Amino acid sequence: MAHAAPVPGRARRAVTTGLSGLPDVFSARTHRVASVAVPVVLGLIYGYWAAANRRAGGEITGWNLLFGFVTAAAFMVLYVAVRWVASQVIRELHAVLWAAFAGGTFGFLYSQGGNSVLRSSVMGLAIGAAFFVVLFYRYYTHEDAQGHRLR
Known part of the structure; x- marks a missing residue:
């Protein structure tokens, strides 16, 4: 099968890219819908999971x-609040907020299974610490010294 050869001197049209450097294939409307749909879907899944555990x-x-x-x-x-606040703060606090959210939500789910408060707290702290390490590394390697995300 024959393919067209690129013509020298012709510039390609730039593709809008997101934070990851990949092309952004979704429209602004799709992003607005997702910003509402993701918290609702995650919340319903979390609520069902907590009720089932209980x-x-x-x-x-x-x-x-x-x-x-x-x-x-x-x-x-809480998810919407953490998402909004985390986008406004430096990378260390950004990682702490998401780690606290993940640890707290896991600890709550764990406690609904009939476990003690102490064991649930320890499990939540362990999950939160693991999240902090991973998220801090990610934010540290994807931002410059002033806290601006690298593109």
């Missing part, structure tokens, strides 16, 4: 449903 395979009751929806709403609000 009932431990028993029957679904009205209180269990209420618990799941309240947990989902709290998760959504």
Whole structure:
């Protein structure tokens, strides 16, 4: 199969790229929809997971449903707040915020399985510490000295 050869002297049209350097194939409208849909979907999954852990395979009751929806709403609000605040701060605090969010949400889910508060706190701290190490490394290697994201 024949292919067209590139013509010297002709400039290619620039493709808009995101933070990762890859082309941004989604429109601005798609990004706006995703900024609302992602917290809602994650919140519903988290709420269902917490309610399922709490009932431990028993029957679904009205209180269990209420618990799941309240947990989902709290998760959504916290997720949006952390996402907004984290984008405004330096990389160290950015990593701390997401690590605290991940550790806290994991610890809460772990506690719904009937584990002690101490064990749930230790597990949440361990997960939060692991998240902090990974996120700090990522943010440290993807930002310059002034905290601006590298493109």
